[in-house]
Amino acid sequence: MKILLSLAMIAWMCLALIAPAQAAGNIAAGKAKAGMCAACHGQDGNGGADPTWPKLAGQDPDYIAKQLADFKAGRRKNAIMFGMAAALSAADMKNLGAYYASLKSQPGAANDAQLAKLGEKVYRGGNAKMGVSACMSCHGPSGHGIPPRFPKVSGQKTAYTQNQLLAFKAGARANDGETMTRIAFHMSELEIKAVSEYMAGLH
Ligand code: HEC
Ligand code: HEC
The missing domain is CATH 1.10.760.10 (Cytochrome c-like domain)
Structure with missing residues (x-):
């Protein structure tokens, strides 16, 4: 199991190295879309009142975009985020990723x-x-x-x-x-x- 996982990891790393550089999202455009996210993820991306609402600040931009796409497609199931992601385009997801990645994560x-x-x-x-x-x-x-x-x-x-x-x-x-x-x-x-x-x- 451990060896298999390590092999999988190496394969991913190689893929990451040869993958063509993807166009980066636009931070300002992401910020313009983030108004409705702030209630739960915080004005500064460090999360809201409920401890099950995650921090997004400083997270990897591609990971954020992937999660939003997964919520929208139902690959990751969460009723709240399904609703939130439904209206987002692929470009919106990239822009939101770039915006939250640019915010500073407060230490926990x-x-x-x-x-x-x-x-x-x-x-x-x-x-x-x-x-x-x-x-x-x-x-x-x-x-x-x-x-x-x-x-x-x-x-x-x-x-x-x-x-x-x-x-x-x-x-x-x-x-x-x-x-x-x-x-x-x-x-x-x-x-x-x-x-x-x-x-x-x-x-
Ligand atoms: C072989 C690589 C690998 C190892 C080892 C690994 N992870 Fe992960 N982990 C991932 C990947 C890939 C994802 C992203 C999944 C996705 O895209 O949704 C992830 C996602 C997560 C997440 C979700 C993060 C979020 O913001 O929702 C948590 C929490 C996590 N891992 C914790 C752990 C813990 C704890 C361990 C050790 C017991 C561990 N991981 C070991 C690859 C790994
Ligand atoms: C009403 C509260 C609420 C609002 C508004 C909201 N979210 Fe979420 N968000 C959540 C919750 C709860 C989760 C955790 C879902 C789970 O447990 O899988 C989450 C998870 C996420 C994740 C996954 C984080 C990770 O580490 O894997 C991303 C990315 C995300 N939200 C982005 C957004 C964006 C972008 C918006 C605005 C367009 C938004 N959210 C609006 C409640 C909210």
Whole structure:
């Protein structure tokens, strides 16, 4: 499992290297479209009142555009975001990606030190016994991600991250080419909670 995942990762990285440079989105055009997003994702992209509404600031622009396309097509299922993405064109998605990527991510914090310690072990070392790869091999040692394929996971809200990992584990979120679904499937709920706590404090 671990070897297979590593091979898949290398293949993606090669693809990323040979892929033609894509036209970048327009930050100003993205900002003009972001008015209706601010209620939940924050004026500065650092999230709203509900801890299950994710931060978007500083996220990889192509990852954001991909998620919006996935919500619109129903590949990633969420009733709220399905409605939000429905009216967006592919160009809007790129522009929104460029806009949110340009905003500064505010650091988050791990509130439970003991839980974060277990989370650190999973994040840095994986869990060989259960076939869980080290998260940092794809998301980077500081959680900044490896564009364009592996998103930033640092400083995100714990509750949002935990929701996503539980959704991957249950197969309810399956827009990831099976990478995360396979990984999360082997994680315990405690490991999921712990790694989410740890990643919130990464910066
Ligand atoms: C009413 C609240 C609400 C509004 C308004 C809203 N969102 Fe969301 N958004 C959410 C929630 C909740 C999620 C998490 C969905 C899930 O759990 O899968 C989300 C997830 C996302 C994600 C995925 C983030 C990730 O890290 O994978 C992106 C990108 C996103 N929203 C962009 C937007 C954009 C762009 C707009 C405006 C056009 C917008 N949202 C408007 C609530 C909202
Ligand atoms: C082989 C590479 C790989 C490894 C290892 C990996 N991930 Fe991922 N991860 C991905 C990819 C690819 C995505 C993006 C999926 C998509 O496009 O929707 C992702 C997405 C995520 C997301 C969703 C981010 C968001 O904003 O919604 C979280 C959370 C996450 N990974 C956590 C982890 C954790 C925790 C581990 C370790 C237990 C881990 N990942 C290991 C490749 C990997």
